[in-house]
Amino acid sequence: MVKVELPDGSVISADDGCTALNIAEKIGPKLAKAAVAAKINGKLADLSTPITSDVKIEIITEKDPLAIEIMRHSCAHIMAEAICSIWPEAKLVYGPIVADGFYYDIDLEKSITPEDFAKIEDKMAEIAKADVPFKRIELPRQQALERVKNDKYKTDNVNRAQGDVMSFYLHGDGFEDLCRGPHIPSTSKAGAFKIMSVAGAYWHGDAKEKMLQRVYGTAWANKKQLEDYLNRLEEAKRRDHRIIGKQMDLFSFHEEGPGFAFLHPKGMILWNSIIDYWRQVHNCYGYSEIKTPIMLNESLWHRSGHWDNYKENMYFTTVDEVTYAVKPMNCPGGLLVYKSRQHSYREFPMKVAELGLVHRYEASGQMHGLIRVRQFTQDDAHIFCRPDQIQDEIKGVIDLVFEIYKTFGFNDFHIELSTKPEKHIGSDEIWETATNSLIGALDSKGIKYQVNEGDGAFYGPKIDFHIADCLQRSWQLGTIQLDFSMPDRFGLVYTDSDNTEKTPVMIHRAILGSLERFLGILIEHFAGAFPLWLAPEQVRLLSISEKTQDYSNEVLGKLKDAGIRATIDSAADKIGAKIAKAHADHLPYMLVIGEKEQQEQMVNVRTRGAKDTKTVTVDELISAFKKKIGERSLSLEI
RNA sequence: GCCAACGUAGCUCAACGGUAGAGCUCUGGUUUUGUAAACCAGGGGUUAUCGGUUCGAAUCCGAUCGUUGGCUCCA
Numbered sequence: 001m002v003k004v005e006l007p008d009g010s011v012i013s014a015d016d017g018c019t020a021l022n023i024a025e026k027i028g029p030k031l032a033k034a035a036v037a038a039k040i041n042g043k044l045a046d047l048s049t050p051i052t053s054d055v056k057i058e059i060i061t062e063k064d065p066l067a068i069e070i071m072r073h074s075c076a077h078i079m080a081e082a083i084c085s086i087w088p089e090a091k092l093v094y095g096p097i098v099a100d101g102f103y104y105d106i107d108l109e110k111s112i113t114p115e116d117f118a119k120i121e122d123k124m125a126e127i128a129k130a131d132v133p134f135k136r137i138e139l140p141r142q143q144a145l146e147r148v149k150n151d152k153y154k155t156d157n158v159n160r161a162q163g164d165v166m167s168f169y170l171h172g173d174g175f176e177d178l179c180r181g182p183h184i185p186s187t188s189k190a191g192a193f194k195i196m197s198v199a200g201a202y203w204h205g206d207a208k209e210k211m212l213q214r215v216y217g218t219a220w221a222n223k224k225q226l227e228d229y230l231n232r233l234e235e236a237k238r239r240d241h242r243i244i245g246k247q248m249d250l251f252s253f254h255e256e257g258p259g260f261a262f263l264h265p266k267g268m269i270l271w272n273s274i275i276d277y278w279r280q281v282h283n284c285y286g287y288s289e290i291k292t293p294i295m296l297n298e299s300l301w302h303r304s305g306h307w308d309n310y311k312e313n314m315y316f317t318t319v320d321e322v323t324y325a326v327k328p329m330n331c332p333g334g335l336l337v338y339k340s341r342q343h344s345y346r347e348f349p350m351k352v353a354e355l356g357l358v359h360r361y362e363a364s365g366q367m368h369g370l371i372r373v374r375q376f377t378q379d380d381a382h383i384f385c386r387p388d389q390i391q392d393e394i395k396g397v398i399d400l401v402f403e404i405y406k407t408f409g410f411n412d413f414h415i416e417l418s419t420k421p422e423k424h425i426g427s428d429e430i431w432e433t434a435t436n437s438l439i440g441a442l443d444s445k446g447i448k449y450q451v452n453e454g455d456g457a458f459y460g461p462k463i464d465f466h467i468a469d470c471l472q473r474s475w476q477l478g479t480i481q482l483d484f485s486m487p488d489r490f491g492l493v494y495t496d497s498d499n500t501e502k503t504p505v506m507i508h509r510a511i512l513g514s515l516e517r518f519l520g521i522l523i524e525h526f527a528g529a530f531p532l533w534l535a536p537e538q539v540r541l542l543s544i545s546e547k548t549q550d551y552s553n554e555v556l557g558k559l560k561d562a563g564i565r566a567t568i569d570s571a572a573d574k575i576g577a578k579i580a581k582a583h584a585d586h587l588p589y590m591l592v593i594g595e596k597e598q599q600e601q602m603v604n605v606r607t608r609g610a611k612d613t614k615t616v617t618v619d620e621l622i623s624a625f626k627k628k629i630g631e632r633s634l635s636l637e638i
Numbered sequence: 639g640c641c642a643a644c645g646u647a648g649c650u651c652a653a654c655g656g657u658a659g660a661g662c663u664c665u666g667g668u669u670u671u672g673u674a675a676a677c678c679a680g681g682g683g684u685u686a687u688c689g690g691u692u693c694g695a696a697u698c699c700g701a702u703c704g705u706u707g708g709c710u711c712c713a
Contacts, residue, residue, distance in 0.1 A: 103708095111642065199708030200641025207710045211641055214708070242706095246649070255686080255704050310713055329713060363639045364704090366711065423713095457713050476712080508713095545670045572668095573675075580674040594672055606673070613673070 003054040014051060021047040021185065024059045034061040036189060037070050037182045044070070046136055046182040062221050069097050071191045074134065074184040075124075075219040076102040079195070081175040082123035083112075083215070092177060093153040093203065093212055099472065100229060101218035105201055107153065112213050117195040120215075124193065127172055131188035135170040136181060144168075144178070153203075154178050192226035193219040239470040241523035242369040248528055248536070248585065251370065251519075259367045259374030261516050266536035269565065270519060273534050275355065277407065277632065278379060278512070285400050287351040287381055292333030294357050298323040303489060304332045305425050309458045313361045330356035330380045331483075331508055335490045338384065343494040345386060348504070349393050353381035355515070370520030371475055377515040383507040384487075384494070387433075390505055394441035394463075394480055397509050401465055401478045404511050408522060409531075409634045413467040413477070415447055418455035425459055426485040434482040435461040459485045460508075470524040477513040477521065482506075528586045529608060532625065533632045535588045539625070541568040541603075542578040544594030551598040555591065555618050562622045579606065588636050591621075607636050614638070 001013045004023055014023055020038035024031045024047070038045050039058040044066065051057070060067050076095035079102075084090050087108055095104035106112070112120075139147060141158065144166035148154035157178055158166055169183055170176040184190065194217060201214035220226040237243070245251045250267035253260070263271060279289070295317065301307040306314065306328060315326035327333060334352060343350070359375050366372050383393050405413060417438060420431045438461055442449055449463070456462055465478035483506045486492075493501040512518040522534075532538055539559060543552040552568055559566035569578045575592060582590045590606040592613070597603055603621060605614045616624075624638045 113642070197707060198642065201709045202640075205710070207640070211709075213641075216708080253705090258704065306713070313711090313713085331713095360712080363711070365639065365641095365709085367705090372712080459713080471707095481713090542673085544672055547670070572670080574669095574671050575673055576671095577675040578673090583674060590673090592673060596672080604673080 002051055004051065005054075005056040007058050017050050017052055019047060020045065020049050020051065020057060020059070023051065023057055027059070031059055031061065034063070035059050036062055036064070036067040036184055039066075044182050046134070047185045048133075048136065049182075068191070068219070068221055070182060071184055071189065071221065072097040072102045072219045074187075075190050075193045075217060076104050077134075077169060077171070077175075077177055077179065077183065078124050078127050078187055078190055079120065079193075079215065079217055080104050080106075080177060081127055081172045082120050083108075084175065085123060085173070086116075086119060091151065091153055094157065095177075098216075101196065101216060103214050103216045105203075105212045105214050107203075107210065107212050112198045112215060114198070120195055121193070124190075128187045128190045130172070131186050132171045133186045134183040136167055136183070137170065138165050138167050140164060141166055148178060191219050191221050192223045193217055194226060194230070233471075236470045236472075239524045239527040240369075241371070241470075241520040244523050244528040245370070250523070250536070253369075258364070259362060259372075261370055261373055261375070267519070269536040270522070270530070270534055271515065274512070274515065274518070274522075277533075278355075278404070281400070281404060281407075282353055282381075285351070285396065287353040289353045289355075290334065290337055291354060292330060292337065292356065293327075294359070295324040295326050296333060298325050300332050300336075301325045304329075304335075304486065305458060305489065306332070309423055310360075315359050315361060326359045327356070328358050328360045330354050330358065330378060331382060331486060331506075332490075334380075334382045335486065335492060338382075338492055339490065343384070343504070345494055345496045347384075348494065349383050349385040349389050351381060351383045353379070356380050370516045370523075371469065373514070373516050376517065378510050379512045379515060379518075380508070380510050383509065384492075384504040385507070386494075386496070386502075387505055390437045390482070390507070391441050391444070393507055394438060394482075395445060397480050397507070397511075398441065398445060398447070398463075401480075401511050405465075405477075407632055408525070410467060410525065413465050414474075415442070415449040416452050416455075416464045416466060417442065417449050418452040418457075418462050418464065420461065421454045421456050421458060423458050424456070425489075430484045431461065434484055437482060438463050438480070457481050457483075457508075459483045465513075467521055469521060475517060475521065477518060478511045479509065479513065481508040483508055530586070530588070531628075531632070531634045532588050532636060533629045535586075536565065537567055537585065537587060538565040539567075539589040539591060540582050540585075540587050541566065541591045541593055542575060542582065543568070543570055544575050544592065546570075546572075548593050548595055548598050552593045555593065555603060558618050559622065562626065564622065564625055583608070589625075605638070607638065609636065 002016050003011050004014050005011050012026060021032060021035060024035045035047055037060040038047055039060060040049060040055050080092050080095055083106060087110060091107040093105035093107060141164050144158050145155060148158060166178060167181055168176050169179045169181060171187055196216045196218050198213055198215050200211045203209035203212055218229060220229060248266060249264050251264055252262045310328060314328050317324050334354060356378050358378055362372060362374050385393050419435055460481050460483040462479055462481040464476045466474045466476050468474050487503050487506050492504055494504050496502045541552050541556055543549055549570060556566055556568050579590060588608050592604040592606060602615045602617055605616060
């Protein structure tokens with residue numbers, strides 16, 4: 001007999017060698033039915049795991065968040081079995097879970113296409129219905145290698161796996177797969193699943209290796225949850241900045257310039273509103289602003305190291321036998337400005353900003369709406385300072401990042417620290433000092449961050465600020481990069497208090513990152529329903545009939561004189577149609593104007609998202625609008 | 639760049655080897671309207687481009703360009 005301690009602290013005794021499932025059955029038949037896996041001494045395990053000593057046990061049921069992960073993982077196996085039964089020559093590589101689902105990498109000559117999904121799903125349903133148990137067998141490493149010797153992928157997986165014991169899972173018609181587990185007890189517990197997509201993926205994530213087929217699926221505890229998820233995906237697609245950009249006439253792309261955004265008048269209003277705010281807040285933080293050319297002599301880029309590290313991604317042009325590089329970064333130009341005169345330590349920290357237009361040749365498959373483009377504007381700045389000023393300056397930039405993101409209502413971003421990459425300039429000592437400065441600044445502010453080893457820029461480590469788009473893909477916005485190398489390469493100096501010349505430290509930083517990307521993220525963040533200060537069209541006047549056209553125009557004139565972006569819908573539509581159209585265009589405010597309003601010299605205000613309307617005078621409205629715009633309020637309530 | 643899919647009117651889509659259509663938008667007209675879409679008519683397409691197969695191609699095949707989803711990359 002063994003003693004089994006349950007989560008509530010109670011202890012039951014059970015037969016030596018009984019399974020976790022037996023324990024669940026002992027506790028109650030309902031629990032046994034809902035059980036998916038078990039936690040034995042805090043470690044996830046199959047329900048079929050035999051209990052041979054005194055343990056603490058916790059039964060994982062369908063309600064536990066861990067259960068869905070196990071179900072998804074098991075779904076990957078069931079999908080693998082389905083694919084192998086349809087195409088027996090398929091070789092399985094690796095099948096983990098991801099957010100909301102799972103995938104399996106498969107080596108198969110035949111291309112799996114979306115037309116095959118139904119066939120795979122049908123087969124999976126068949127396997128699930130058959131209610132076949134997942135059986136675990138454990139083998140020592142050597143025997144495991146022997147078992148998979150004809151399969152180069154599984155052999156590779158064994159070689160990469162840790163530990164001396166390898167486990168295999170068997171289910172269905174002779175199907176087995178090397179896998180750490182745990183799994184659901186039987187295929188019938190797989191939940192509700194759906195094949196979502198198929199894409200190429202390099203083996204080991206290495207572009208030099210073979211391209212495998214990665215089949216993605218999603219799985220949920222039940223049909224309802226699956227449907228909710230699919231609905232959420234549809235909803236998310238409606239937030240897509242590419243779709244909203246078209247609907248709201250903000251920007252466009254053309255074959256004549258792939259990766260080069262064309263901003264339309266309404267897009268420019270957003271752009272300029274962002275920049276106006278940006279300039280104001282940078283001014284408060286003590287930044288000055290410069291502008292440097294977008295094309296500079298190639299030799300400059302040799303000196304900066306960009307040519308060595310990134311020439312494949314740079315644009316070049318030759319005129320009069322002189323080769324110019326279109327700038328991929330603003331820093332070398334900024335360094336020339338620095339060098340144009342002498343500098344004293346008294347000027348430090350010297351914060352020089354530049355809204356710099358840069359071009360980077362991105363491979364065709366990388367482009368994505370405004371978010372990944374070949375031409376973009378960086379809200380760049382370079383801070384020149386003494387080594388002892390580094391931490392304070394980095395902290396200052398972090399403060400600025402938080403302040404700006406807050407203004408736009410971005411709360412859901414995460415922070416990453418990237419360290420020395422293989423391709424780098426500068427000594428190890430310099431890298432260590434620089435990295436520690438960044439860590440020191442983050443820690444002193446109590447900020448949580450993730451470390452990306454080897455992901456830094458070639459000239460220094462960096463802190464990045466990431467945010468997710470409508471499909472939960474994470475993108476970098478802001479970045480803070482410490483650079484001890486570039487000032488040295490360019491021979492930058494300042495005169496210190498002891499009257500000697502020293503090399504300054506340089507901090508590269510961007511807050512919005514790429515203005516194009518920021519605009520894309522901003523559109524998705526608000527789903528096109530912008531706060532008043534950003535809205536390209538702030539208020540639309542809807543006249544009930546032609547009878548009140550003159551009064552409507554008078555109101556329009558007053559709003560425009562007050563600097564409000566107002567338009568008028570004087571079409572021969574009924575008021576309901578005008579309201580519907582204004583809603584579709586995400587108007588913050590609509591003013592309904594009819595004979596009643598004309599008589600009272602008022603306007604009837606409909607606020608986006610509010611049910612009730614309000615009748616106010618135009619002057620009241622204007623002062624309310626001005627207040628909201630001045631405060632950059634995110635709320636429309638007046 | 640790699641794997642796969644897609645490209646039809648300004649937008650969203652239909653037609654899937656046999657005369658390119660609808661809704662919205664746009665233009666003209668009727669209606670003069672009271673809070674989420676009145677009615678009638680009209681305009682608008684060398685079906686991304688180029689080549690091939692066929693009596694006949696939006697439809698089948700190939701190439702190119704672009705887009706989408708992943709992979710790789712992202713100074």
